[in-house]
Amino acid sequence: MPSSKPSTVTQLVRLTMSNVKNPWAKKTTGAITIQLSRDATFPAGDTSQKYIIAETTTLTLDTSKFSVNTISSLSATTTEKVVQEAIGTMGLSFTLASQVPGTAENSNYEQALHIFFPPTIDSSGGVASISATSMKLSSTSASSITVEADSSGTHDENCQVDGYVCYIIRFPQSTIVDRGAHSISIAGSLKNPISVATAGNFVMRTMIRTNTGGTTSDWAYIDMATIASNYKATTGTIAKDKLAVDGQATGAADETYMGN
Amino acid sequence: MEFSASFSLDARAFSPYAITDTDVTVSLSDNKVQQLATYDFSFTSPVPLEVDTAGCFIRFIFPDDFIITSGDFATFEGYFQMQPSSSTRT
Numbered sequence: 436m437p438s439s440k441p442s443t444v445t446q447l448v449r450l451t452m453s454n455v456k457n458p459w460a461k462k463t464t465g466a467i468t469i470q471l472s473r474d475a476t477f478p479a480g481d482t483s484q485k486y487i488i489a490e491t492t493t494l495t496l497d498t499s500k501f502s503v504n505t506i507s508s509l510s511a512t513t514t515e516k517v518v519q520e521a522i523g524t525m526g527l528s529f530t531l532a533s534q535v536p537g538t539a540e541n542s543n544y545e546q547a548l549h550i551f552f553p554p555t556i557d558s559s560g561g562v563a564s565i566s567a568t569s570m571k572l573s574s575t576s577a578s579s580i581t582v583e584a585d586s587s588g589t590h591d592e593n594c595q596v597d598g599y600v601c602y603i604i605r606f607p608q609s610t611i612v613d614r615g616a617h618s619i620s621i622a623g624s625l626k627n628p629i630s631v632a633t634a635g636n637f638v639m640r641t642m643i644r645t646n647t648g649g650t651t652s653d654w655a656y657i658d659m660a661t662i663a664s665n666y667k668a669t670t671g672t673i674a675k676d677k678l679a680v681d682g683q684a685t686g687a688a689d690e691t692y693m694g695n
Numbered sequence: 696m697e698f699s700a701s702f703s704l705d706a707r708a709f710s711p712y713a714i715t716d717t718d719v720t721v722s723l724s725d726n727k728v729q730q731l732a733t734y735d736f737s738f739t740s741p742v743p744l745e746v747d748t749a750g751c752f753i754r755f756i757f758p759d760d761f762i763i764t765s766g767d768f769a770t771f772e773g774y775f776q777m778q779p780s781s782s783t784r785t
Contacts, residue, residue, distance in 0.1 A: 446740045448753060453733045458761050460728050465758030467721075469714060471740055472752045485752055489712035489742050494719055496758075501726045533729060657728055 459643055459655030460501040467494045498655070504532045506639055506660030508616070518627050521560070525621040527637070533657045535612035535641050543645040545608055547654065548619075551591045551638035552600040555628030558584070564623040567604050573611040581605045590654065591638060600625070612641065636661045712741040 458465065472485040508530045515523035527550070535546045548567070552558075565582045585603045588595030604619070606612065638661045642654040718738050725732040736755070744751040 446743055447737070448740060448744075449735070449737045450753070450755070451733060451735045454731045455734050455761065457723075457726065457728050457730050457732050458758070465761070467758070468754075468756035469719065469736070469738065470752075470754040470756070471711075471714075471742070471744060472754065473745075474752070487711045489714050489740055491714040491716075491719065494714070494716055494721075496721060501728050503728050655728075 457501060458498050459657055460503050461498045461653050461655040465496055465498060467491065467496055469494065503640075503656045504658045506531060506641070506658045509637065509639055509660040509662045511637060511662070513627070515627065519557075520627050521623075522556075522621065522625040522627055525625065526618055527621065527639070528616065528618040529639060529660060530616045531612065531614050531641065531658050533641065534614050535643060535657055541645065542608075543647045545644050545646055545651070546606045546610060546612055547642045547644075548604040548606075548612075549585065549590050549638075549640040549642055549654075550602050550604070551594065551636070552602075552625070553628065553636060554593065554596075554599050556600050557626035557628070558600040558624055560624030560626070563602065563621050563625050565602060565604060566620040566622075567606075570617040570619060571613040571615050572606065573609070573613070579607040579610075590640060590642070608646075714738060714741060 469491045470487050471489040472487045474483050475486050476483045506529045508528065510528055512526045512528075513522055513524070515521065536544060562582060562584050567580050567582075581604070583603050583605070585594050585601040591599075591601060593599045594601035639659065640656050641658040642656055644654045645652045718741065720735075720737045722735045723732050724734075
């Protein structure tokens with residue numbers, strides 16, 4: 436005689452979670468595992484355990500498709516605007532909409548700022564001297580902020596192309612990079628490009644990664660901005676004695692060249 | 696005289712059913728980094744889950760970089776079929 440006791444059997448499952456804080460944007464994907472299990476006691480009388488009957492194997496969420504926040508008001512100023520001259524001092528100012536957290540949120544966080552310079556900037560003089568101590572940081576110890584050239588292509592594939600200039604500014608783990616207006620100062624090795632209307636784009640990213648037990652994760656992106664640089668040569672003067680080819684400069688007038 | 700011998704089956708090496716990516720749908724209300732969003736997971740189990748007879752547990756494991764501490768489990772739904780538990784038995 437068939438049993439009349441009903442059994443509830445489900446196959447379609449839906450779970451909704453609210454107020455989940457999105458992760459950072461990464462080039463790698465994070466695996467999400469869903470396990471279905473049921474209680475059973477083997478052998479009889481033993482402690483009941485959960486036995487997995489089904490689970491995901493490759494479910495991933497491609498966080499590289501997450502949209503990063505926008506760095507606003509990114510602009511560059513230079514004191515030396517003559518083409519092919521070493522950049523006297525370049526200032527990059529920008530505003531962050533996000534706070535890049537420090538160890539207060541996770542003791543394993545590492546924070547960094549990545550800068551991609553327009554391709555025509557010349558860095559043959561070596562790594563530029565970049566000062567980030569005027570940024571809004573929880574710690575402003577200049578000695579603990581490091582700058583390294585990036586030729587990895589990890590953050591921008593052009594960084595590994597000869598002639599392109601990329602730098603990573605690393606902050607101490609405990610540092611919080613706050614929201615709001617920031618500025619960094621660049622001096623030294625960079626040289627202005629030739630005079631072109633649009634030399635290329637500055638690209639700036641804030642990044643974070645974890646370092647757990649000596650294992651570092653990929654950098655994840657938080658904020659990003661791109662600005663087109665615009666290098667225009669200013670009018671300059673070539674002194675008359677520089678024009679003289681035979682040492683007979685007498686009577687020669689200074690010549691001028693025009694900017695564009 | 697023949698004796699019966701005890702025999703145990705070690706099922707630890709058995710593989711659970713696989714839930715493939717195509718079985719699961721994940722939708723987000725907002726995909727901007729570090730924003731609070733609502734996540735909606737829907738999937739079809741490859742094996743019937745007998746809720747009232749054997750108990751059923753569903754475990755979600757997220758990557759470390761998800762901050763779930765502020766997450767709220769808003770709803771959990773199962774779409775049930777009612778059927779006799781022993782319809783083929785007598």
